[in-house]
Amino acid sequence: MELKSVLIVVRDMERAKRFYRDLFGLEVLQDNDGNVALTGGLALQEEGIWRCFLGRDIVSENNASELYFEERDIEGFVERLEALYPSVVYVNRLMTHSWGQRVVRFYDPDGNLIEVGTPMA
Numbered sequence: 001m002e003l004k005s006v007l008i009v010v011r012d013m014e015r016a017k018r019f020y021r022d023l024f025g026l027e028v029l030q031d032n033d034g035n036v037a038l039t040g041g042l043a044l045q046e047e048g049i050w051r052c053f054l055g056r057d058i059v060s061e062n063n064a065s066e067l068y069f070e071e072r073d074i075e076g077f078v079e080r081l082e083a084l085y086p087s088v089v090y091v092n093r094l095m096t097h098s099w100g101q102r103v104v105r106f107y108d109p110d111g112n113l114i115e116v117g118t119p120m121a
Contacts, residue, residue, distance in 0.1 A: 006067070007043040009050045009058050010110045016044050019108055022084050023077075024069060042067070047110075060111025061089075067112065070119045074102050077116055081106070 010016035017036060020026040026038040034046035047058050071077045078094050081104075091105035091113065103117035 003041075005037065005041045005043040007045055008067070008108075008110070008112045009047050010044050010108075010112075011047045012109070013044060013046055015109055019085070020044075023081060061107055061113070062111075063091075063113060065113065066105070067114045069114070069116045071116050072119060074104065074116065074118050078104055085109075 013034065013036060017028060017038075020038055020042065024040070026040050026042060028036055029039060030037040034049045036044040038044065051058060074094065081088055089107045091107070092103070094102060094104045096102050101117050101120055103115055105113065105115045108114055
């Protein structure tokens with residue numbers, strides 16, 4: 001068995017595709033009417049479809065999981081983030097962990113938690 005992707009729920013598909021393209025360079029591989037596969041193994045699904053499957057409310061900013069990306073030029077990434085999305089909601093601004101890794105955590109426009117850190121290897 002092989003993990004193929006991680007799916008997150010989004011309210012506005014076009015906004016979400018633009019966000020992940022602008023900041024992370026992810027491109028659309030497949031677009032199936034509210035279900036989108038992006039490069040890197042990320043899948044997006046419109047909130048209404050997900051709610052229909054689950055029969056439950058969607059809880060934004062639930063802090064139960066995060067998408068993790070690595071970026072060597074973390075300062076450049078933060079500059080791009082703030083230029084393109086000045087109203088971004090931070091969990092923590094750029095900081096350095098005790099082990100030396102620099103990270104920033106924030107929510108995407110749909111309340112999905114994202115961490116971007118410098119590579120550890």
